[in-house]
Amino acid sequence: MLCLGLALASQAEAAVKNVRIVWEANPSSEAIIGFSRSGSAGSSGQYVKYGSSTTESSWQNSATAIKRTFKSSLDNYFVRLTGLTANTEYYFRACDSTGCTEPYFFRTAPSAPQGLTFIAGGDSRTNRSQRQQGNRLVQKVRPHFVMFSGDYTDNHSASEMDTWLTDWLLTYTPTTINGVAYKQAYPLIPTVGNHEASDMNFMCSVFGVDADRNGSCSLRDSYYALNVGNLLRIYTLNTEFGSSQANDRTAQRNWLNGDLPANGTSAQWRLAQYHKPMFPRSSSKPAVHQIALDWAQVFYDYRMNLVNESDTHIAKYTKPVRPNGSDYQEVSAGTVYIGEGAWGAPVRTADRSSPWIVDQGSFAHLNVIQATASNVDIRTVYLSSEPSTSTLSKGGRDADPLALPTGWSLWDSAAVGNVFSLKRAANNLTELNESTSVPGQSISLSATRDVTVSSSGTLQNGNTVLADGDDAGKQLRALLGWGLTSVPAGATVQSASIKLNVVDPSSGSYNLHAMNSSWSETTATYAQTSGGTLIGSVVPSSNGSASITLNAAGVAMVQGWLNGSMVNHGVVLSSGGSSNGVDFSSRESGNAAQLLLNFTVPTTR
Numbered sequence: 355m356l357c358l359g360l361a362l363a364s365q366a367e368a369a370v371k372n373v374r375i376v377w378e379a380n381p382s383s384e385a386i387i388g389f390s391r392s393g394s395a396g397s398s399g400q401y402v403k404y405g406s407s408t409t410e411s412s413w414q415n416s417a418t419a420i421k422r423t424f425k426s427s428l429d430n431y432f433v434r435l436t437g438l439t440a441n442t443e444y445y446f447r448a449c450d451s452t453g454c455t456e457p458y459f460f461r462t463a464p465s466a467p468q469g470l471t472f473i474a475g476g477d478s479r480t481n482r483s484q485r486q487q488g489n490r491l492v493q494k495v496r497p498h499f500v501m502f503s504g505d506y507t508d509n510h511s512a513s514e515m516d517t518w519l520t521d522w523l524l525t526y527t528p529t530t531i532n533g534v535a536y537k538q539a540y541p542l543i544p545t546v547g548n549h550e551a552s553d554m555n556f557m558c559s560v561f562g563v564d565a566d567r568n569g570s571c572s573l574r575d576s577y578y579a580l581n582v583g584n585l586l587r588i589y590t591l592n593t594e595f596g597s598s599q600a601n602d603r604t605a606q607r608n609w610l611n612g613d614l615p616a617n618g619t620s621a622q623w624r625l626a627q628y629h630k631p632m633f634p635r636s637s638s639k640p641a642v643h644q645i646a647l648d649w650a651q652v653f654y655d656y657r658m659n660l661v662n663e664s665d666t667h668i669a670k671y672t673k674p675v676r677p678n679g680s681d682y683q684e685v686s687a688g689t690v691y692i693g694e695g696a697w698g699a700p701v702r703t704a705d706r707s708s709p710w711i712v713d714q715g716s717f718a719h720l721n722v723i724q725a726t727a728s729n730v731d732i733r734t735v736y737l738s739s740e741p742s743t744s745t746l747s748k749g750g751r752d753a754d755p756l757a758l759p760t761g762w763s764l765w766d767s768a769a770v771g772n773v774f775s776l777k778r779a780a781n782n783l784t785e786l787n788e789s790t791s792v793p794g795q796s797i798s799l800s801a802t803r804d805v806t807v808s809s810s811g812t813l814q815n816g817n818t819v820l821a822d823g824d825d826a827g828k829q830l831r832a833l834l835g836w837g838l839t840s841v842p843a844g845a846t847v848q849s850a851s852i853k854l855n856v857v858d859p860s861s862g863s864y865n866l867h868a869m870n871s872s873w874s875e876t877t878a879t880y881a882q883t884s885g886g887t888l889i890g891s892v893v894p895s896s897n898g899s900a901s902i903t904l905n906a907a908g909v910a911m912v913q914g915w916l917n918g919s920m921v922n923h924g925v926v927l928s929s930g931g932s933s934n935g936v937d938f939s940s941r942e943s944g945n946a947a948q949l950l951l952n953f954t955v956p957t958t959r
Contacts (some may be wrong), residue, residue: 368453369397370431372519377499377541378563379580381463382440385541386562389419389448389455390519391429397450400431404446406439408532410457413445422559422571425512432562440465440583445536458526460539463498463582467727469755470585471495474627475720476503476664477695479549482521485698487740488720489524492540494745494759495722496527500540501588503664503695504547504629515560529748538748543590546576547629548665551594573602579613585725587621589613589658591628593645607648614656622727623659623778631663631694633682635670635714636702642680650677653689657782660730662721664695668704669734670714671767671774674784684710687779692721692732701896712774712786713767717896724756729787732774736901739763741863741930742891760905763892766853766950771796772903795842795953798853800946803835803924805875807883815875817943818857821864821927822935830935831883833873835924836949838915845953847913850904852925853948855939856894862932866890866902868911869923883926887911894936912951 371392375385387402400421405413419431431448438444441464447454464470473492478485492500507514526537544561546554557563558571565578576592591610595603618624632646646663653661654676674688696718704714718737723730735743743762750757764772775787806814806821809829814820822830834852852866867886873879889908894900904912914920929935939945 368448368450368455369393370400370448370450370455372516372523373448373455373458373539374519374522374561375460375539375541376561376563377543377580378565378578381499381541381580381582382465383438383462384434384436385438385444385460385462387433387435387446387448388562389431390516391431397452400448400450402433402435402446402448403454404435404444406442406444408445408534422562424515424556424559425553428512428516428560430560430562434562438462457534457536458539459536460541461498465583467583467585469724469726470498470582471722471724471756471758472499472501473497473720473722474501474503474662474692475695475697476545476547476629477505477667477699478518478697479505479508479699481698481700484718484737486521486524487737488697489521491720491735491737491740491743491762492525493527494743496538496746496748496751497540497722498755499543499582500525501543501627501662502545503627503662503693504545505549505664505695505699506547508549510550510552510556515556527745543580543588543627545590545627545629546592546594548594551596554592554594573599574605577606577609579617581621584621585623585727587618587624589624589626591626591649593628593630593643595645603645610649611652614652614658618656623725623730624657625660625662626653626658627662629663630665631691633708634666635668635694635704635706635711636666637705638702639666647677647680658689659778659784660776661689661691663691663693666694667696667699667702668694668714668716669696669719669765670694670704671712671732671770673710673712674786675710682708682710687781687783687785690776690784697737712769715765715899717898719765722758726756728777730776732776733772734765734767736763736765738893738895741893761891762903763901764851764903766851766899766901771950771952772849772851795955797841797951799836799838799840799949799951801834801941801949802837803875804940804947805833805878807831807833807878807880809880811880813876813878815940815942817940818937819940820935820937821929822933823862823929823931824933825935829929831880832927833869833878833883833924834927834947835922838922841916841951841953842955845916845955847909847916848952848954850909850912850952851950852890852902852904853950854894854900854902855945856897856900856936857939858935858937859894859896860932860934860936861893861895862934863891863893863930864927864932864936865930866892866908867926867928869926872921872923883928886926889925891930894938900938
């Protein structure tokens with residue numbers, strides 16, 4: 355009875371909340387576990403119990419957690435686990451004198467070479483529902499880690515940060531192992547943003563970063579570097595040092611100028627993240643940010659490959675560049691910059707043009723990045739695609755570090771399509787991997803027929819095509835079709851997507867189905883639009899381009915159209931339950947829906 359009582363007490367609910375994992379150094383053998391106090395009093399002796407198996411009786415207890423308080427009211431506790439085994443799952447509970455939390459687990463970084471899938475983004479401060487969409491996308495990807503480049507909240511208050519940490523729990527994937535419900539947590543690599551400039555010690559007091567290992571919080575904890583195996587070396591830098599912190603700014607620059615030549619070659623790729631971009635892509639921001647520009651030459655000289663910036667709340671890809679005074683100069687091999695952060699902050703207009711830009715756009719997104727020894731591939735994912743994105747299984751991620759979910763909507767960037775692919779040049783700077791950015795060959799086909807059909811029996815042609823779950827008591831669905839004669843004979847489809855030019859957005863989810871019967875713009879009926887296979891989904895939440903990535907069934911459908919095993923009846927777009935309708939441009943407007951195909955063709959010998 356006594357043993358049972360002790361066991362039950364150990365599983366009692368702790369006065370602990372908002373568990374998070376942070377990487378700041380040596381992620382193959384270390385991790386910081388942080389958590390906050392739930393309630394104002396009544397608990398003490400915070401610690402973590404953990405182990406590398408699901409057998410809790412074999413777990414060990416950490417030392418007592420270090421307490422740090424943010425803004426005088428948010429009590430946080432941190433345990434640094436050391437001596438961990440690389441590429442290993444660790445299971446744990448955060449505990450105090452009243453009990454322990456539900457069980458979590460995370461995976462340490464590999465030490466041997468292997469592919470990695472991770473997420474980079476920033477600026478989540480104002481639109482909470484959009485921030486939560488991005489967090490749930492993280493859950494579905496099961497990334498190895500997340501790089502977050504600043505501006506967590508708007509006013510940097512204790513209550514806002516507490517809410518942000520609560521929302522961060524949405525990134526964790528519920529996972530049942532041996533009949534026990536766990537949550538898989540993903541390590542965070544945090545950065546300072548301008549909305550955190552009033553108290554940059556939050557890197558230490560909220561996330562437990564102690565870059566100089568001196569046991570106290572200081573501005574030195576706002577920049578650091580770590581290796582993820584020998585594949586990546588990641589630099590986190592601080593763009594927010596003000597005039598009163600000139601010495602700290604100089605110290606950071608001197609540290610970077612020393613670390614890159616000394617340690618940059620310890621990994622195959624060098625990455626950086628910071629908040630304010632060197633050359634923002636919106637005229638609402640200053641044309642140049644000098645603190646970031648301080649780093650441009652050392653980046654180029656010591657082979658910085660990829661940089662994630664934030665602050666402007668737009669999306670961009672640059673060509674490989676080198677510094678050229680107060681600008682970039684395009685080069686065949688240089689540094690590539692992406693960003694600029696829109697994980698819930700208000701989107702701005704990407705209206706500043708430069709010849710070294712591949713593409714830029716204004717929409718909420720995060721970047722899913724995959725790295726191997728040979729390539730770095732970047733996919734920019736619309737946050738609005740979260741409801742339609744599948745959740746990658748634990749088995750899927752364990753079997754393949756480069757596995758990805760299905761059903762999400764990706765940015766179809768000019769010239770490179772859905773995947774922005776990079777490779778290392780002979781001098782270890784970055785080149786565009788043009789041979790794989792668009793697999794094999796690609797083609798964009800404009801719709802040759804489109805029409806809106808109504809449950810009331812009417813047809814609508816004109817400059818727009820509509821879909822709606824309830825439009826004055828009737829439902830509207832959009833039919834689309836394409837001719838395929840310009841696709842080469844024998845083509846094997848690798849991927850496919852449909853791009854719409856949205857002119858009246860919707861916050862609702864819309865589903866794309868295969869059409870099962872023939873139709874024309876003058877004779878189509880609403881009854882014909884039911885029962886087709888689901889091939890993709892989208893939330894068309896903003897004006898402009900909305901991309902629907904076709905799932906495996908959709909790719910098979912297009913392949914069937916090409917080889918004649920299926921009749922090309924086109925597709926139908928219908929509401930997934932929303933009565934908030936969407937309008938997009940028709941072929942009559944001159945901006946027809948596009949069917950984008952990436953394919954290979956047999957080699958003639």
